[in-house]
Amino acid sequence: MSAVSAVVIVSSTVSDAHTWNLVFLQLLVEEVGLPVVNLGPCVPEELLAAECLLREPALVVISSVNGHGYQDCLGLIRRLRAADQPEGMLVVAGGKLAVLAEGATRRAEHLRRAGFDAVFDDGPDSLVTFRQMLVTLTGEGHRTRGVPSELSAGRTP
Ligand code: B12
Numbered sequence: 001m002s003a004v005s006a007v008v009i010v011s012s013t014v015s016d017a018h019t020w021n022l023v024f025l026q027l028l029v030e031e032v033g034l035p036v037v038n039l040g041p042c043v044p045e046e047l048l049a050a051e052c053l054l055r056e057p058a059l060v061v062i063s064s065v066n067g068h069g070y071q072d073c074l075g076l077i078r079r080l081r082a083a084d085q086p087e088g089m090l091v092v093a094g095g096k097l098a099v100l101a102e103g104a105t106r107r108a109e110h111l112r113r114a115g116f117d118a119v120f121d122d123g124p125d126s127l128v129t130f131r132q133m134l135v136t137l138t139g140e141g142h143r144t145r146g147v148p149s150e151l152s153a154g155r156t157p
Pocket residue numbers: 015016017018019020021024025061062063064065066067068092093094095096097098099100120122126127130
């Protein structure tokens with residue numbers, strides 16, 4: 001396992017066919033000066049894992065808006081935190097991760113415990129916080145795993 005690069009992978013989950021969320025996030029990441037590989041919609045876990053092995057990204061941004069993101073993310077993060085994956089790779093998720101708002105805090109906490117560095121809800125502040133995180137990444141270049149606590153605290157799906 002080697003150190004991560006400055007590349008950001010933007011990806012949806014295996015079940016999610018929406019694309020404009022991914023385009024939006026790609027443009028946002030590129031705006032702060034980080035190179036992006038956008039894997040598009042309906043990405044199988046094994047394809048995402050293979051891309052992470054190949055590119056050793058600094059950050060993987062998972063976006064899902066179809067309401068099944070929480071379930072998809074649980075399987076996906078198990079795969080991305082397996083022993084063969086790059087160390088120091090940040091993985092965050094956001095969008096409309098469930099159909100019901102009820103239980104959002106518990107789901108976000110569960111995803112963080114499962115291995116996500118941050119989980120962003122669909123509220124107006126999330127993109128501001130997410131962008132701050134990107135700016136931090138550009139400042140630090142190569143970094144080790146971990147999102148500053150002020151960025152990860154209170155993020156819910
Ligand atoms: C266009 C659209 C489609 C198109 C997608 C075409 C395409 N090429 O993308 C089609 C028709 C295929 C489609 C299908 C479905 N859709 Co649809 N779709 C939409 C719609 C109208 C717009 C989505 C869009 O493009 N938005 C523009 C982008 C830029 O914004 P966004 O997606 O909201 O993402 C923003 C935030 O969520 C956030 N964000 C997203 N990800 C992340 C990640 C991070 C880290 C951060 C910080 C932020 C963040 O930032 C983005 C910019 O602000 C929305 C309703 C709506 N008005 O939002 C429904 C919507 C997303 N769809 C929905 C549903 C249910 C479906 C279907 C299941 C319908 C069905 N029964 O078949 C299928 C799902 C298919 C699948 N396998 O995924 C629901 C999801 C409900 C939920 N989450 O609880 C929505 C919300 C409609 C609704 N109100 O019910 N859909």
